[in-house]
Amino acid sequence: xxxxxxxxxxxxxxxxxxxxxxxxxxxxxxxxxxxxxxxxxxxxxxxxxxxxxxxxxxxxxxxxxxxxxxxxxxxxxxxxxxxxxxxxxxxxxxxxxxxxxxxxxxxxxxxxxxxxxxxxxxxxxxxxxxxxxxxxxxxxxxxxxxxxxxxxxxxxxxxxxxxxxxxxxxxxxxxxxxxxxxxxxxxxxxxxxxxxxxxxxxxxxxxxxxxxxxxxxxxxxxxxxxxxxxxxxxxxxxxxxxxxxxxx
Ligand SMILES: [Zn+2]
Numbered sequence: 001x002x003x004x005x006x007x008x009x010x011x012x013x014x015x016x017x018x019x020x021x022x023x024x025x026x027x028x029x030x031x032x033x034x035x036x037x038x039x040x041x042x043x044x045x046x047x048x049x050x051x052x053x054x055x056x057x058x059x060x061x062x063x064x065x066x067x068x069x070x071x072x073x074x075x076x077x078x079x080x081x082x083x084x085x086x087x088x089x090x091x092x093x094x095x096x097x098x099x100x101x102x103x104x105x106x107x108x109x110x111x112x113x114x115x116x117x118x119x120x121x122x123x124x125x126x127x128x129x130x131x132x133x134x135x136x137x138x139x140x141x142x143x144x145x146x147x148x149x150x151x152x153x154x155x156x157x158x159x160x161x162x163x164x165x166x167x168x169x170x171x172x173x174x175x176x177x178x179x180x181x182x183x184x185x186x187x188x189x190x191x192x193x194x195x196x197x198x199x200x201x202x203x204x205x206x207x208x209x210x211x212x213x214x215x216x217x218x219x220x221x222x223x224x225x226x227x228x229x230x231x232x233x234x235x236x237x238x239x240x241x242x243x244x245x246x247x248x
Contacts, residue, residue, distance in 0.1 A: 028189035029115030036197035050096035126163035144196035151192030160213030161228040
């Protein structure tokens with residue numbers, strides 16, 4: 001397993017050893033994201049999801065099998081990861097994130113892959129990421145979404161444009177498709193989840209990443225990048241004025 005891990009500089013590796021990474025949503029996006037993070041050298045993972053494994057999940061949530069039906073996803077995924085990455089420390093939280101619970105769910109963590117199918121959660125995580133973390137540490141979040149055969153991701157740091165610079169506000173619920181309604185293609189969502197984790201790892205490593213302050217859209221025709229400029233009237237503008245330290 002260790003042969004798949006990237007080469008980290010010593011300072012970056014030490015910083016990563018102290019970094020708790022949360023995977024918010026342990027479904028089609030979160031499963032490949034968690035697997036990629038574990039292979040990428042993350043030592044502490046927090047898995048957050050309110051649901052149990054259902055039969056309809058199995059085609060795209062490849063960590064789960066028939067024997068996991070009815071089991072909380074965080075428990076099944078933790079078991080699957082720990083059998084493959086010995087020494088990985090995993091915290092499990094059975095919860096759906098709301099505005100009232102987000103800070104508590106993410107307490108002690110500095111980095112998040114947001115992979116739920118809840119649009120509001122993506123904005124909550126964005127607003128969390130643009131605020132300073134514990135002891136002034138920089139927070140990082142990669143916000144991912146997938147539907148049908150398409151997906152997108154956006155990595156937020158306090159230094160650049162954020163998710164609200166692009167989308168401003170969550171759309172009304174009646175305008176939001178879900179995997180349950182619109183369907184999702186397993187390999188497509190898996191690719192987006194893994195890509196989201198790779199983007200987060202790159203930023204934690206102090207490397208430039210194409211999804212940082214940009215919307216990466218993946219569809220059957222390829223990958224499309226839309227750079228986003230910081231909006232002067234966005235809440236992230238105030239955070240940028242205070243400055244932010246590079247994580248590693
Ligand atoms: Zn912004």
